[in-house]
Amino acid sequence: MSAAPDRMEIWDVHCHLSGVPGNTPEERLERLIGYADRLGIQKLCICMGMEWAYDPSPEKLRKDNDDVLRAIRRFPERAFGFVYLNPKHTQASIDELNRCVADGPMVGVKLWVAEKCNSPALDPIVRRAAELRAPIYQHTWLKITGNLPGESTPMDLAELARRHPDAQFICGHSGGDWEVGIRAVRSCQNVYVELSGGDPVAGVTEMAVRELGAERVLFGSDAGGRSFASQLGKVTGASVPETAKRLILVGNLRRLLRPILTSKGFSTHRSTTIEHQ
Amino acid sequence: MKAPRQQARVHGPETKDQRPRALRWEHAPGNKLGDPKHCIARRDFFRFASGLAVLVGVRSGLSVSSADSSHRPGALVDVNVSISHWPTRRVEFDEAPELAKLLRSRGVSQAWVGSLDGMLHKDIAAANARLARACAQNGRGLLLPFGTINPVLPDWREELRRCAEAHRMHGIRLYPNYHGYKLDDPASASLLRAAAERGLIVQIALAMEDERMMHPLMRVAPVDPTPLVRLVREIQGIRLVLINALRLVRGEPLGQLIRSGEVYVEISTLDGVGCVERLVTEIPVERVLFGSNAPLFYFESAALKLRESSLSPTQLAALCAGNAIRLMPRGVGRGSRTP
Numbered sequence: 065m066s067a068a069p070d071r072m073e074i075w076d077v078h079c080h081l082s083g084v085p086g087n088t089p090e091e092r093l094e095r096l097i098g099y100a101d102r103l104g105i106q107k108l109c110i111c112m113g114m115e116w117a118y119d120p121s122p123e124k125l126r127k128d129n130d131d132v133l134r135a136i137r138r139f140p141e142r143a144f145g146f147v148y149l150n151p152k153h154t155q156a157s158i159d160e161l162n163r164c165v166a167d168g169p170m171v172g173v174k175l176w177v178a179e180k181c182n183s184p185a186l187d188p189i190v191r192r193a194a195e196l197r198a199p200i201y202q203h204t205w206l207k208i209t210g211n212l213p214g215e216s217t218p219m220d221l222a223e224l225a226r227r228h229p230d231a232q233f234i235c236g237h238s239g240g241d242w243e244v245g246i247r248a249v250r251s252c253q254n255v256y257v258e259l260s261g262g263d264p265v266a267g268v269t270e271m272a273v274r275e276l277g278a279e280r281v282l283f284g285s286d287a288g289g290r291s292f293a294s295q296l297g298k299v300t301g302a303s304v305p306e307t308a309k310r311l312i313l314v315g316n317l318r319r320l321l322r323p324i325l326t327s328k329g330f331s332t333h334r335s336t337t338i339e340h341q
Numbered sequence: 342m343k344a345p346r347q348q349a350r351v352h353g354p355e356t357k358d359q360r361p362r363a364l365r366w367e368h369a370p371g372n373k374l375g376d377p378k379h380c381i382a383r384r385d386f387f388r389f390a391s392g393l394a395v396l397v398g399v400r401s402g403l404s405v406s407s408a409d410s411s412h413r414p415g416a417l418v419d420v421n422v423s424i425s426h427w428p429t430r431r432v433e434f435d436e437a438p439e440l441a442k443l444l445r446s447r448g449v450s451q452a453w454v455g456s457l458d459g460m461l462h463k464d465i466a467a468a469n470a471r472l473a474r475a476c477a478q479n480g481r482g483l484l485l486p487f488g489t490i491n492p493v494l495p496d497w498r499e500e501l502r503r504c505a506e507a508h509r510m511h512g513i514r515l516y517p518n519y520h521g522y523k524l525d526d527p528a529s530a531s532l533l534r535a536a537a538e539r540g541l542i543v544q545i546a547l548a549m550e551d552e553r554m555m556h557p558l559m560r561v562a563p564v565d566p567t568p569l570v571r572l573v574r575e576i577q578g579i580r581l582v583l584i585n586a587l588r589l590v591r592g593e594p595l596g597q598l599i600r601s602g603e604v605y606v607e608i609s610t611l612d613g614v615g616c617v618e619r620l621v622t623e624i625p626v627e628r629v630l631f632g633s634n635a636p637l638f639y640f641e642s643a644a645l646k647l648r649e650s651s652l653s654p655t656q657l658a659a660l661c662a663g664n665a666i667r668l669m670p671r672g673v674g675r676g677s678r679t680p
Contacts, residue, residue: 083613099614102649207553208560241554243430263551263610264642266432266635288614293649297642303433 072310075107075317076100076285076292077234078201078260079143081114081131083288089114089135096287097142103292107317109284110135111146111174111201118212119178122156125149129164136169144321145170146201150178151185158192165198171324173200181216182223190224194231197323201258202233205240206248218248225252232320234282237261242268246275253280256316260284264294269302269312278308282316416450418665419643420544421584421607421632422484424475425457425468429556434636441480447640450662452484453544455514459489460549465500473508487512487544490536491520492528498535505539511669512542514584516549518561525568533572537579542668545569547586548610549637563589566598573602580605580668584632587611591623599624605664607632609643617660618650626656630665 079096086092093110100108113128120128128148136143147164149157164170173193179185181202193200204218205211218239225233231254238257239245242265249255257272257280272281285295299312325331422444424437434443435457444452454476458468469488476484488504490497490513504510513536522528524545536543548563555561566583573579580603583590588610590598598604607630608617620629633643647657 096614099649102651103645205553208555208557209553262554264638265550266434266637266639267430270433290612291614291616291646291649293616293645294612294642297639297645300645301639301641 072314073106074104074283074296074313075109076105076287077109077258077282077317078236078284079108079110079287080112080289081110081135082112082116089131090138092288093135093139093143097139099287100142100292103296105285105292105296106142106314107144108142108287109144109146109172109201109317111172112148112176116176118176119152119214120148120150122150122153122160125153125156125160129160129170132170133164133168140169144172146172146174147198148174148176149189151175151181151183151189152179154185154188157189161189161192161196161198165193165196165324169328170198171321171328172198174203175200175216176203177212177215179214180220182220186224187227190228190231194228197327199232199234199256199320199324201236203236204245205237205261206244207240218245221255222249222252225249225255229254232256234258236284237286238268238272243271246272250275256280256282256320258282258284259298259312260286260290260295264298264301266301269298270304273302273304273308273312278304278311279316281308281312282320283313415448416662416666417448417631418451418453418662419444419449419633419635419640420453420582420630420665421609422452422635423455423457423637424472427457427637428461428559432636437475437479437484440636441483443635443640444483445480447644449483451482451665452480453487453512453665454484455487455544455546456489459491459514460516460519463494465489465491465494466503469500469504469508473510485512486510487514487542489514489516490532491516492532493520493522497532501532501535501539501541505541510541512544512582514544514546516546517564518547519549523568524564524566524572529568530572530576533579533581534576537576540578540670542580542582544582544584545586546584547589549585566590567594569604570597570601573598573604579603582607582630582668585610585634587620595624599628604628605630605668608646608660609634609638611646615650617646618652621652621656621660626659627664629660631661 081089081092084092084095086095096108110132113131117124125148132145136145145164147160147170149160151157161173175181190200202216202221204216204221206217211217218235221233221235233255235245235249235255235257237260239248240262246257249257257276259268283299285292299309422440424435424440426435434440454472456468456472459465462468472486472488476486486508488508488510490500504513517524533543545564547566569581573581582605584607586606605628609632611617611620631643633640
């Protein structure tokens with residue numbers, strides 16, 4: 065179904081099933097979509113399960129990804145899945161990548177805080193993701209209060225991205241301390257920054273657009289822990305051109321996902337639903 | 342496109358959708374999930390945030406006449422804005438003329454303004470005088486100054502006197518963690534008591550930024566509000582507004598504060614999906630105020646929270662303006678009170 069040409073979509077690259085009311089993955093995604101509807105957000109990229117673990121076992125990974133699969137299968141026209149992996153369990157992670165992305169409906173990879181992302185343990189995972197044309201969302205934060213043991217900084221991600229120029233990376237939360245994080249990945253053309261997770265501090269979007277170009281900035285909310293509203297305001301309230309806002313809110317993510325969506329038989333034309341061709 | 346204020350006067354109850362195109366959302370109630378109608382026109386989207394206050398007012402039939410008949414329908418009172426420079430970065434709209442324009446364009450009818458100079462400057466008298474002057478000279482009554490008092494500085498009572506008598510302010514703003522005192526210090530009780538005696542609203546900033554991203558030379562722990570429960574019970578007539586508070590205090594501790602007396606919170610640091618509708622199940626909506634923390638935060642982030650949450654017209658009216666107006670003496674906001 066095509067939308068009228070003058071209509072704009074919003075795609076959110078970073079959402080969760082936690083922090084949302086509901087007893088099942090399907091119920092939670094339904095609630096999440098209900099809130100997203102209020103703000104005109106069309107697509108939600110979902111990762112991780114109902115309950116999180118910093119360092120998940122292979123069994124826990126599978127459970128978390130099953131939660132996401134259940135949810136996105138209920139709302140295939142509204143949600144994409146990103147497969148949650150743990151580089152400490154390399155083979156199990158590659159197996160999950162194959163199960164959920166190569167042979168399943170998921171379209172990206174989520175890495176959190178189990179292992180710092182400059183570790184060589186990530187290399188086989190990144191190579192397989194690149195083969196599948198699945199972008200890799202890496203949580204990053206640079207905390208003056210101290211990072212978790214396996215928590216990556218944006219500098220760690222820059223190191224990984226330089227090792228894998230053929231892969232596409234998303235620098236989650238713009239590194240948290242975004243004034244440093246944006247600089248850290250500035251020279252890595254295969255790294256996008258994503259705006260979610262922090263307070264809606266004015267200036268983040270303007271700096272990202274100024275330093276990276278609007279083509280490398282993605283809207284994400286980190287809902288349900290964050291509200292869609294607090295994070296969407298970072299884009300709608302930013303002093304950047306409307307063309308830049310359109311890229312951040314939908315254009316860039318659509319472009320980033322187009323290869324894998326196309327390979328799975330989805331259409332990414334300007335529409336409000338993803339259709340099997 | 343007409344200014345939002347004008348739209349508010351034009352449009353009546355929503356028997357028929359006569360709202361300006363910029364304020365219409367096509368995902369009307371009843372749309373099913375996945376219905377493409379929730380996709381909005383791109384031009385409309387970018388206008389949405391700026392017209393939100395009016396939209397909220399129109400949708401809800403917002404009327405604050407019961408609180409103060411001088412206020413327009415669609416009024417929005419932002420109780421948490423600041424002027425002047427943040428110490429570690431320049432922020433757009435941090436001067437009063439630009440801030441007033443921003444707030445007006447977003448439909449704000451009254452803003453309670455602190456000065457960021459008050460956080461770290463020792464000459465707070467000068468900071469307060471500049472704040473009062475800036476609010477008087479900009480915004481035609483939109484900006485209400487809230488001066489800073491530091492009870493650790495010598496002769497702070499004179500500062501308080503000037504805020505109340507010389508600048509004719511209606512409230513003060515405190516930064517206990519930047520001024521180096523705790524709320525169970527005797528200085529806190531003295532200040533709160535003196536403010537209550539003068540009928541001043543007291544705003545207490547529990548934090549000014551996320552601890553994780555502070556400048557290494559400016560790491561400041563958040564304020565512990567627990568002692569306020571006792572203080573509020575003891576000090577007759579105290580009216581407190583906790584700002585930047587709702588990431589730090591929720592659940593039963595927040596409930597205790599609210600029950601202790603006339604204590605209010607604002608939504609700028611409230612987060613999580615549907616956060617406002619959830620908050621008003623925890624505490625009475627009568628104690629919740631609209632606050633954006635602009636220009637340090639994007640104004641739109643707070644405004645969009647009102648859209649994300651499902652709130653009744655009565656709740657919206659209270660939160661957007663009614664509660665704040667009730668806190669203020671009658672007639673405030675229709676013109677500068679600063680000599």
